[in-house]
Amino acid sequence: MSQAVHREHGHEDEGRSVLVVDDEDAFRDRLVRALAERGFEAVGVPSAEEAIRHAQLETPECAVVDLRMPRTSGLHAVRKLHELDPTTRIVVLTGYGSIATALDAVRSGAVHYLTKPADIDEIVAAFDHDGSPADEPPPTSVPSLERVEWEHIDRVLVSCGGNITRAAALLGLHRRSLQRKIGKRPGPR
Incomplete structure (x- = not known):
């Protein structure tokens, strides 16, 4: 409501x-x-x-x-x-x-x-943001492998509309494995 x-x-x-x-x-x-x-x-x-x-x-x-x-x-x-x-x-x-x-x-x-x-x-x-990229300095470090993996998982989840079963199938993972990975979201690096 x-x-x-x-x-x-x-x-x-x-x-x-x-x-x-x-x-x-x-x-x-x-x-x-x-x-x-x-x-x-x-x-x-x-x-x-x-x-x-x-x-x-x-x-x-x-x-x-x-x-x-x-x-x-x-x-x-x-x-x-x-x-x-x-x-x-x-x-x-x-x-x-x-x-x-x-x-x-x-x-x-x-x-x-x-x-x-x-x-x-x-x-x-x-x-009131104009849609341009934020005025932040470029990152000086490389993201961790866990972070890159998580972003890839997130991208697949978004493309599946949040459907974990479909995303797991596309990623070649068992649904529970994907849920565990989602629950272990890495830090910003």
Whole structure:
């Protein structure tokens, strides 16, 4: 169910509508409240399907979309939201960040990509991101083999819409082996 939240007055973002799409109730509710405190008209929904239904009635100016959700992926929601209104400023949030998923999200219409936990200021700043690569220095070290393997697994999972059974078959792994590898996500290097 959608949950509308009241906005506070006196913020520069006042009145800007934002749709928060995340299946974790507590996280979604906290984010909706934090956005409302910054002057946004924030609404939260727990699934990609509800996000699409909501946007078909009224497209939001901004959206925060969790990439990993049950049933329909957040990436599908990003594509549909962008298709419904290409001016919607979509920020993708995920706990499973990789270069592959970041590129897929941006190609699908997101203006920025943040990994959880992202703070509210990062999310608000991301709405106004111009889509160009971040002004970060190039990495000075090579990623670990575990990190590269994990990013490859993540890329295959994204291409399978999050279906672990299909991804395991494509990777030549047993489903349980793939689940163990997903659970052992390596650090940023």
